[in-house]
Amino acid sequence: MLFNSVDFAIFLPIVFFIYWFVLNRNLNVQNLFIVIASFIFYAWWDWRFLSLLVISIVADFFAGKKIGTTETKNSRIFWLCISIGVNIGLLGFFKYYNFFVDNFIEAFSFFGKQINPRTLNIILPVGISFYTFQTLSYTIDVYKRKIEPINDMIAFSAFVSFFPQLVAGPIERATNLLPQFSKKRTFNDTKAVDGMRQILWGLFKKIVIADNCAYYADMIFNHYADYSGSVLLLGALLFAFQIYGDFSGYSDIAIGTARLFGIDLMRNFAFPYFSRDIAEFWRRWHISLTTWFRDYLYIPLGGSRGSAWIKIRNVMIIFIVSGFWHGANWTFIAWGAINAVLFIPLILLNKNRNNIDTVAEGRLIPSFKDFLAITLTFFTTTLAWIFFRAESITQAVAMVKGIFNKNLFSIPYILNHDTNSYVLPNALFLLIVIFLIVEWIGRDSEFAIEKLKGKNVLINWAVYLLIILVIFVFGGHKQQFIYFQF
């Protein structure tokens, strides 16, 4: 079920009313209802893959209990390995099996050997990368004795399957989310209004910014060989806004929806395109995944301690694994590696924590130095996005070369192959500028329009109605959420 669908617009109020008005007296029943609603939400896409979700829940619930109640180290490691094996096994089979098989075939044929292993027609279950990582965080935290194992299967199921964040995150930590399912929730009016506000902003980002950018970005990426440098650069820029609007929009809707149910999810985006270096960007982009890798991979590998080579190795590992998490394609690995290469100088020079405050805090406009740093960081991440979006490394390299080869400073007219006419999406440019201004003004808040809280009611309502109208006018290019494919 998509957040920007009529189905969800019907589903959400029904679940909300039953949750607060019918089942609010009994915590267990309320949790059970969350599980049922979440399963329906997931099954709307494909009910058959509910079994994988159930396997993940059952395996980690029992593994967690075993780890928590066993004192011997070997036994604890054994049960942790079971948990990791089940989750990574599911992920490996459904997401990476064909990738590895294809690459083995290519590697063998490179050395003159022909092999014919079977590739399978595997459908990637929606959200598998998200919920497997979420449940893994639980068993690892139990193993590290950061949390006690839970005995309540229903609460644990609700933690894993909670529908707002089930299919595209934020990837929650057991330490944050699980305790919320063990205590009675009371409705908080301010929190709910804030949630609605965040949902509205998320819808704006997704429907207005991301979907419209996608329409033109697809035109350019699908026919990249036809275009001059300026159009290719425009394609990359539009994709940068598409993926940000799409994914941070999804996260805003997820967080806002969770708030309606009295649940606080972790923040996933913190205005990453206002970052002054790549390290700051990665502290602000997909925070739940970045911190997951930091806590469960980077730090166990030694983190930023040790020799220069150890630092380089660890950064390369975490970024390449992160890239590979996104998809079974060399383009994602290349994207991860590029980000690692951009990150490494900062960590070697010990400058990776130079920019941890909000940019231009307390000022309306940034200093020239900050502006330059933001622009440079944005353009480098945008060039890296080309690898993320491209179908192949060859395409990505051709596009990057094309940007710097042919007419980079010409007016970027896009050829619409359907109508055989050239277009310049001026209205979209204007929307992006307005979007950036609103985000800039709200950059010290959780989300851009959070600042409306406590302001003049009339102004607030005028803003809400204006956003709804803009969504209505520009909502014509409905697209799937990008991160569903991961």
Place this chain on the structure above:
Amino acid sequence: MKRFLVKIALLTLIVFASAYPLDKLISHWLKKSNSFAVKEYPVWNDILNGKLNSDIWIYGSSRAWTQFDPDILQDSLYKPVYNLGIDGLPFPMQYFRHSLALKYNKRPRIIIQSVDFGTLTRRDLYNADQFLPYMLWDNDFYDAMHEYKGFNKLDYKIPFLRYYGNYPAFKEAISVALNPGKNKATRVRGYQGQDLNWNDDLERAKAMTDYYRFVIDNGSVKLFHQFLEECSSAGIKVVLVYSPIYIEGQEFIEGHKNIVELYKEIATKHNCRFIDFTKDSICYEKKYFYNSLHLNKTGAELFTQKLGSMIKDEL
């Protein structure tokens, strides 16, 4: 909780309450557009406002509204003429236009029905934007269009919903409201000659496929027979006209001769006149066409003069 629910209800109420006035406003301006939706609004407005005021009506698709010049016909026939050609749509939608024209206007003496390879086919709701300002709570539009893809049931019932995501329509409506001076009428009495030179449509089509293929739709054929019977009973004379197609274009249409024969048979059956221009000298001169299926302005004027002299005796 109560406060929250009241706020949500109020916001929903405001959104729904503002839908109707916004719908009226956008539809009002959009109807005035002389350029949006292939310039179909002036024709719809004249039909629905009973302003056709003509004895001769011309039906057909783009090969009607770009090729049959009402002024030239009027000069030779001494009767007012209106071109009701509807771009890109085959007979079922032409018949819908016919029904509305009869409902709101004095009926004509003659209908010149442009027929061709596409008339008796069926296709999706092409150029659906042309219906936007008229379709809310209108049963005629609902009955004619609801089986086509393009709009869902709620679009006919809930104000403003059908405009969702249609940025070009909003842009046009606002542009008409703010710059009425720029909104010049170029399609007059339904007709606009195309002052264009030969383009490469045929060459590009040849590169992509062996033939232009058109599938005759039984439902459309049945409706066409019904239309001819209805006109006959109402005392309206119908003349079927197959206007010129560039000769290479005729050869590129699969089974073209059979299509022409079909209209001959239909005309014979209903005792109406069929005028076939597919062998006329115009068809051999590229200079009269802007693509193989459409005459340019010069070709259209020449063709209409010829047609006028041929149907004088029908009046």
